[in-house]
Amino acid sequence: MTTIPISTHDSPPFLLDLIYRMKIKDVMTRNLITARKENSLRDIKLLMKEKAITGVPITEPETRRILGVVSMDDIIRALDGGYIDAPAERHMSRNLIVLDEDMPLQFAISYLDKFRYGRFPVLNKERELVGIITSRDIIVALLVEVNKEVEKLEQKIVNPVPVAGEDIHLEFAVRKLDFENAGKASTEIKKVLKTRNLNPQIVRRIAVASYELEMNQVVHAEGGTISFALQGDRVVITARDLGPGIEDVNKALQEGFSTANEWVRSLGFGAGMGLPNVRRVSDEFSIQSKLGEGTTVKSVIFAAAEL
Amino acid sequence: MTTKDGRMTFDDIIRALSCTVVVRGTAFETAGIKSLVSSDLMSDVLTTTEEDFIISTSLNSEQVVRTADIVGALGIVLVNGKYPQDAMRRLAEEHGITLLSTPMDAYRVCFTLGCAMESRGRASP
Numbered sequence: 497m498t499t500i501p502i503s504t505h506d507s508p509p510f511l512l513d514l515i516y517r518m519k520i521k522d523v524m525t526r527n528l529i530t531a532r533k534e535n536s537l538r539d540i541k542l543l544m545k546e547k548a549i550t551g552v553p554i555t556e557p558e559t560r561r562i563l564g565v566v567s568m569d570d571i572i573r574a575l576d577g578g579y580i581d582a583p584a585e586r587h588m589s590r591n592l593i594v595l596d597e598d599m600p601l602q603f604a605i606s607y608l609d610k611f612r613y614g615r616f617p618v619l620n621k622e623r624e625l626v627g628i629i630t631s632r633d634i635i636v637a638l639l640v641e642v643n644k645e646v647e648k649l650e651q652k653i654v655n656p657v658p659v660a661g662e663d664i665h666l667e668f669a670v671r672k673l674d675f676e677n678a679g680k681a682s683t684e685i686k687k688v689l690k691t692r693n694l695n696p697q698i699v700r701r702i703a704v705a706s707y708e709l710e711m712n713q714v715v716h717a718e719g720g721t722i723s724f725a726l727q728g729d730r731v732v733i734t735a736r737d738l739g740p741g742i743e744d745v746n747k748a749l750q751e752g753f754s755t756a757n758e759w760v761r762s763l764g765f766g767a768g769m770g771l772p773n774v775r776r777v778s779d780e781f782s783i784q785s786k787l788g789e790g791t792t793v794k795s796v797i798f799a800a801a802e803l
Numbered sequence: 804m805t806t807k808d809g810r811m812t813f814d815d816i817i818r819a820l821s822c823t824v825v826v827r828g829t830a831f832e833t834a835g836i837k838s839l840v841s842s843d844l845m846s847d848v849l850t851t852t853e854e855d856f857i858i859s860t861s862l863n864s865e866q867v868v869r870t871a872d873i874v875g876a877l878g879i880v881l882v883n884g885k886y887p888q889d890a891m892r893r894l895a896e897e898h899g900i901t902l903l904s905t906p907m908d909a910y911r912v913c914f915t916l917g918c919a920m921e922s923r924g925r926a927s928p
Contacts, residue, residue, distance in 0.1 A: 675864070675865070675866065676865065676890070678866065678869070679865075679866060679869030679870075679872075679873070682869070682873055683869065683872060683873075683898075686872065686873065696875070700873070700874060700875055703872075703873040703874075704849050704873055704874065707849065707869065707870070707873045708846075708849060711846075711866075763862070763864055763866060764843060764844055764845040764846070764860075764862045764864065764866055764867065764870075765844075765845060765846055765866070766846075767844040767846040767847060768846075769844070769846035769847060769849070769850060770846060773846065773849055773850050776850070
């Protein structure tokens with residue numbers, strides 16, 4: 497394969513950007529195997545075999561100028577024509593197409609496509625031979641770069657940007673019918689979450705869950721605690737109270753079911769939306785309750801950081 | 804006096820509802836209000852998924868401010884000419900939530916703002 501069929505019209509922008517961004521000097525082989533014009537074609541044939549290469553630039557070592565190239569084709573013709581012991585200068589290819597080391601890689605790709613040569617000598621500004629570029633060099637360089645990019649993308653998929661900062665654990669005491677302070681725990685939790693780079697909608701879900709649980713304790717329980725834990729990208733809100741416990745948990749989870757009295761309702765609560773609402777905003781939800789003992793509600797919300 | 808994308812400013816709301824300004828919140832000048840949630844049940848307000856909205860309610864308690872903060876409401880309009888207690892006003896100041904009072908009742912508030920938002924093509928269901 498001597499050409500690299502990269503379409504410059506409909507390839508992904510990344511690839512196009514890459515072949516314009518990379519310079520020939522970033523890709524070429526600098527470890528040059530050259531011969532002199534007086535070397536015989538037979539010597540060059542041996543050199544090719546020994547080094548496993550298919551073309552040898554003929555140079556003038558003093559000036560580092562390139563004079564020509566002896567390719568596998570030239571060797572075959574020499575064997576056919578019986579002049580394998582002739583010096584290189586007499587039969588080498590002199591119509592050379594060379595590339596400049598500062599050209600974008602895209603030039604090398606289109607030259608390989610256009611001229612059907614297996615390799616191009618690369619010159620610096622002083623017209624000295626500094627490298628040689630083959631389709632193999634290009635394939636290897638592109639694979640390495642594309643691989644780096646794919647790794648970056650995979651990294652993004654597997655590990656979404658982690659929630660910055662350390663784990664947090666907060667605990668708040670909630671008192672029975674203390675409407676004045678009701679909601680303080682949730683306000684604090686929201687404040688803490690705001691300092692992290694979290695999706696605002698997720699912050700809202702967490703705040704709603706903790707607020708509903710807090711209000712539940714104020715309205716129904718003999719006091720309790722709200723604990724908040726941010727562990728990695730997982731938020732766990734646990735509401736524990738000291739009773740009286742819920743008679744029928746399934747009923748309590750129905751929208752509109754409430755045992756709240758008129759006074760509580762006059763304060764805007766007790767509409768029977770609390771627990772269903774917590775469940776709605778949670779990714780994981782569990783409730784345990786025992787009459788005369790108390791209730792524990794656990795709400796888990798995955799707080800993936802905002803990308 | 805609407806924002807560029809047709810949302811209502813607090814100035815628009817104050818004029819439309821003849822409001823008294825109790826607290827000028829942090830977003831008072833800049834807020835672009837897209838919709839209204841009207842309820843006396845804060846539990847109901849907590850279930851809303853609206854964005855860039857204000858709450859109208861006849862409930863005159865700190866829990867309205869807490870709820871507004873939790874759901875990220877831009878402001879609160881107290882209807883029926885209710886005027887907040889000091890504790891509610893202080894909490895609104897603390898949380899930077901705009902607090903208004905209007906002599907209109909809940910129906911009139913919804914009707915007026917509904918029409919205004921509809922005419923801007925921004926009414927929400």
